[in-house]
Amino acid sequence: MFVCEDQYDVIVIGGGHAGCEAALAAAKLGAKTLLLSQSLDTVAQMSCNPSIGGIAKGQIVREIDALGGAMGRVTDHAALHYHMLNTGKGPAVHSPRVQCDKKVYQFTFKHFLELQPNLDIMQDEAVKISVSDNAVDGVLTLRNTFYHTKSVILTTGTFLAGTIHIGTEMFRGGRYNDMPSDGLAKNLREELKLNILRFKTGTPMRINARGLDYSKFRLQPSDNPLQPISHFTDVTEQSKRTFLSCYITRTTLETDKILRSNFQRSAMYSGNIHSLGPRYCPSVEDKIKKFPDVTSHPLFLEPEGFHTEEFYIQGFSTSMPEDVQRALIKSVPGMEKATITRPGYAIEYDFSDPRDLFPSLESKRIPGLFMAGQINGTTGYEEAGGQGIMAGINAALKVQGKEPFVLRRDEAYIGVLIDDLINKGVNEPYRMFTSRAEYRILLRNDNADLRLMPHAFKLGMLDxxxxxxxxxxxxxxxxxxxxxxxxxxxxxxxxxxxxxxxxxxxxxxxxxxxxxxxxxxxxxxxxAEMDSVKIPEGFDPSSVRGLLFESAQKLAAVKPQTLGQAGRIPGVTPADLQLLAVHIERFRRLKNAKAAH
Structure with a gap:
């Protein structure tokens, strides 16, 4: 075994959207950081939709940008189509969405990493997180190299024990043509004893635009005037660029007929897939099954880059066999002569129960271990990036002996996201919506700078x-x-x-x-007042007499750090909170009296 002589403060495992933001954030705060990725050619790869933003997701990107993250700036650099969603509604739900040249996005983000001081990037696969005295002390890789570290951030995406499905065919993979991370999955499950669960997600087929009949599509041009997604992009200069259009079409009765006659060959309905997928991004076969009275579904054709003829078909996610996918394409107006370049597929993967995390995204079980992205049960580049920047900041603060940085639900969608994950857990891949934020009138995309830049300047995240x-x-x-x-x-x-x-x-x-x-x-x-009431060290909320049995169970599982967090655990009642408040104050007084004595 080769032991690297360099001692890292933070090691980030995984080079997806969460990993990139985590590594940049930790390094910006002065932590000596290493990013480990199986392949540096797929860092920040847009594995599914080549777009950034969307309903509530656009707000998250603006927040990442306001905190000093890179996603917004990279997106504007790679932008090929701008569209502001929900403009027919109030400004609280206006959400920017940007279609990107996926390769420009990917390599621009990689360049950001390469330029960042305090950050090393290395192509290698982590197979084991080493723990000593119940705390992280290093990472072992596939090349048998050991890196010493004080803190690890897991951002593994869909790679943990990943299995790909196309029809009844199954094969191992963390992404199509990429090997899964089986060694690390085994380490987390069997050695570190994390509470590991399993989810499923999927992606549509890609097609060659050469055979498309555009006369049968509805045109969706890029917004003019446009609104950049980053606060730091010069709108005048950005407006001088050339942008591409997207297109809209719909499935037909023939599409419906093909799907219904092949349900038994579907990976989902043949029994091969047992994990739950994202309810709000269903496969086309799932739509037909769950909405039998709807005979036509919208499809959005989105270019994958300036210098490619490949199109992504949003709304056509599927894991049907390849011959069925070819038939489906030909059943759609305008795509009768199109050819598939890459089939759609589903993927099952491991994730860790996010209720085992503190609000800082540090593990309650293993000090120094942080998690961000799909390993916490979320779906989407934006949700991953939001968790990534927070995990990176907090991992750096921890090694520096400073208090964690936590955003409240009234401060950011990122705060809502993390609060939901750690208190409620997930029973399907978590996707952010404006409806999840009770303070959405305060959390608009246009005021992310006013809300969060004061934090960023104080932390040292912004120039x-x-x-x-x-x-x-x-x-x-x-x-x-x-x-x-x-x-x-x-x-x-x-x-x-x-x-x-x-x-x-x-x-x-x-x-x-x-x-x-x-x-x-x-x-x-x-x-904020409730969140300011901290639960003292040594005080067990679940042991308070008079609590409802269900409340005690959930308090024991989540281990909240504040009274406010306890109140956001599903099943904990206002009466429970009043009782907890009384006992917390009594515990504090007794402790102070003993200390004085």
Missing amino acids: KKYQAPFEKYKALCQKLIDHPNAPADEDETELFPWTVQKARTHADIYHKYAGYYERNKKDAERL
Whole structure:
């Protein structure tokens, strides 16, 4: 065994969207960081849809960007189509979505990693996390190299014991043509004794655009004017670029007939797949089975890059046999003469129960072990990136002996995401929606900078050159809120990349929703008050007499750190919280009295 002489503060295992954000964040905060990936040619690969953003997901990307992450900037660099969703509704749910050139995205992100000080990247496969004195102390790789570390972040995506399904055919894989991570899966399950569960996800076939009849499609051009997804992208320069269109078509009765006559050959309905998949991103065969009265479903054709004829077909995810997939394509208007370049497939993979994590995303079982992305039961690049940046920040803070950084539900969609995972767990792959956020009027995509950049500057996640313009922009927003008719004669060059118009838009939204805004703010203050009541070390909430039996069980399983977190555990009642509050205060007084004595 070769023992690497370098001692790393943080090692990130996995080079997907969570791993990339985690590695960049840890390194930015001064932690000596190593990113291990099976292949550096697939770092930040867009394995499924070549797009970033979407309903609630776009808000998460804006939050990652405001915290100093890379996803938004990389997306704008690779953008080939912009579209703002939900514009017919209120600004609280307006959600940016950007179609990307998948290869430009992938290699731009890789370049970000290569340029980042304090960060090494290495092509190798982690097979074992070493634990000594009940804490992480290193990582062993497939090449029998041992890296010493104080902290590990697991961002393994779909690679843990991955199995790919196409019809009745099954083969091992973490992604098509990529080997699964079986050694690490065994280590987590059998040696570290983590609570390992299993999920399923899938992806559509890709087709060659050469055979498409565009006259049968509905055109969906890129937005003009466009809105960049990163706060730091110059909209004037971005608007000079050339963008591509997407297209919309629909399945037919013939599509329906083909699927119904082949259900017995489906990986899902033949009994080969036992794991649950994402309810909100179902396969086309699942749609036909669950919605038998709907005879036509929309399909969205999205280009995979500027220099390729491949198209991704959103809404056509399937794990049917290849011959059935070919027939399905020919049943759709405009695609009768198209050819498949890559078949769709389903994949089953291991994940760890997220209720075993603290709000910092550190394991309750193994100090120094953090987890982010699909290993926590989520689905989506954006959810992965949001967890990744938080895990990276907290892993670095831990090795530096500092308090963890945790976002509340009223501060960010990322806060909602993590709070849901650690308190409620998952019984299907978790996907973020605006409806999951009770404070969504506060968590708009247009104010992610005002909400989160103060944290980023304090942590050291953002370049200091942006601090002065941001403070000027923040002051201008407040001025226009307090005095709507006040002149805004600020020098635009001193505000850049912010603008006077953006400040006016923020103030206008505030005035339009002022009543709701203030009500949400008061509710959020009560939440913050509850979250400020920490559960003392040595106090076991589940042992308090008088609690409902179900509440005691769930408190024992989750082990909340604050009274607010205890209140967000499903099944814990307001009466339980009142009882806990009394006993927490009694415990604290007794402890203080003993210390004084």
